[in-house]
Amino acid sequence: MDDDKLLLEQFKKPETKEQAYTAIVRKYQEKLYWHIRRMVVDHDDANDVLQNTFIRVWNGLANFREDAKLYTWLYRIATNECLSFLEQQKRKSALPLDSGDENLSNKIRADKYFDAGKLEWKLQLAIQQLPEKQRVVFMLRYYEEMPYEEMSRVLETSEGSLKASYHHAVRKIEDFILNH
Amino acid sequence: MEPKNDINNHPEERSELLDSISKAPVYQVPEGYFEHLPEALTAAVTGAGELPSWLEGPLSPQAKVPPGYFDNFPQKMLEAARRSEAPKGKLVPLVRSFRYAAAAAIVVFMFLGLWKFQQAYNTAVPLYASFEKIPDDELVEYVDLQPVAGNGDLAYTNSGGITFSEEDIMAMLEDYSSQELEEFLRVEAPVTL
Numbered sequence: 198m199d200d201d202k203l204l205l206e207q208f209k210k211p212e213t214k215e216q217a218y219t220a221i222v223r224k225y226q227e228k229l230y231w232h233i234r235r236m237v238v239d240h241d242d243a244n245d246v247l248q249n250t251f252i253r254v255w256n257g258l259a260n261f262r263e264d265a266k267l268y269t270w271l272y273r274i275a276t277n278e279c280l281s282f283l284e285q286q287k288r289k290s291a292l293p294l295d296s297g298d299e300n301l302s303n304k305i306r307a308d309k310y311f312d313a314g315k316l317e318w319k320l321q322l323a324i325q326q327l328p329e330k331q332r333v334v335f336m337l338r339y340y341e342e343m344p345y346e347e348m349s350r351v352l353e354t355s356e357g358s359l360k361a362s363y364h365h366a367v368r369k370i371e372d373f374i375l376n377h
Numbered sequence: 378m379e380p381k382n383d384i385n386n387h388p389e390e391r392s393e394l395l396d397s398i399s400k401a402p403v404y405q406v407p408e409g410y411f412e413h414l415p416e417a418l419t420a421a422v423t424g425a426g427e428l429p430s431w432l433e434g435p436l437s438p439q440a441k442v443p444p445g446y447f448d449n450f451p452q453k454m455l456e457a458a459r460r461s462e463a464p465k466g467k468l469v470p471l472v473r474s475f476r477y478a479a480a481a482a483i484v485v486f487m488f489l490g491l492w493k494f495q496q497a498y499n500t501a502v503p504l505y506a507s508f509e510k511i512p513d514d515e516l517v518e519y520v521d522l523q524p525v526a527g528n529g530d531l532a533y534t535n536s537g538g539i540t541f542s543e544e545d546i547m548a549m550l551e552d553y554s555s556q557e558l559e560e561f562l563r564v565e566a567p568v569t570l
Contacts, residue, residue, distance in 0.1 A: 321403060370395070
């Protein structure tokens with residue numbers, strides 16, 4: 198039995214439920230945090246989204262179907278929370294809807310450690326130029342190296358579409374980095 | 378956890394440019410953030426504690442209700458709804474209230490007007506009655522002696538006829554021609570010499 202299955206078994210038992218939950222948070226917090234942080238850029242926003250993600254985990258884990266992998270389910274929740282958060286940010290903004298990506302780019306440039314000459318920062322700016330769904334595909338594939346099969350479960354999209362989307366995302370990012 | 382390096386199984390996806398960029402996070406995280414998060418979150422979701430201030434977010438789960446708040450909640454709501462349906466008195470619409478107020482005000486004004494008229498009548502009757510005791514001759518004499526408002530140069534009285542000065546007569550005769558005057562004298566007032 199792998200770690201996740203053991204944790205799920207423990208979560209179902211009242212006497213070990215809290216212990217299992219703490220262990221799950223500890224195991225996945227950093228992975229999910231960075232996935233979220235790259236999407237929303239700001240730490241406080243990432244903190245809010247991460248909390249909401251784990252609250253949903255607490256409320257929904259009892260009904261989790263074990264035919265899916267726990268980490269796939271966690272990424273799915275985190276991704277949905279990210280997209281919901283970004284959508285809310287766009288609605289709250291008095292600026293036009295398509296300025297949301299520009300807002301994130303401005304947040305990146307406003308970072309205390311931002312260095313326009315470094316490729317790592319240019320990459321972050323390039324990622325924000327992508328449409329949101331394509332951004333998620335790129336991050337899951339590039340940073341998490343998630344197999345397409347798993348990614349298709351997270352995003353409920355066919356593997357072929359995901360491969361094509363990732364391919365186009367890489368081309369766009371290369372073009373942005375080379376021309377900015 | 379899924380093994381990494383799946384991307385290496387797809388060489389067609391490789392990008393020299395991206396391979397040259399470090400995947401290490403460029404963003405900073407507050408010190409100790411990940412150390413306390415698991416216990417803090419567990420305490421928060423189980424109600425055993427509250428989120429520390431540095432973890433508070435818009436949907437913090439520590440919001441609580443008093444113990445037993447939701448026990449029999451539907452029944453309590455039903456009873457409250459029934460109580461609200463019980464008749465507590467007749468509600469009169471505001472517009473109708475205005476109408477009643479206006480009608481009352483009109484009645485009061487009419488009553489006041491009638492009362493004032495009655496008072497004036499009661500005062501006036503003795504005055505008219507006292508006139509009846511004065512002889513007509515005295516009243517006529519009194520009126521004749523009173524000056525009439527108007528042109529002060531016009532010297533006449535009501536009962537004594539109009540008195541014209543010679544100048545006044547000459548001024549009036551200027552409006553007539555000599556022939557008209559001669560005709561008048563010959564027909565209406567023949568002069569006997």
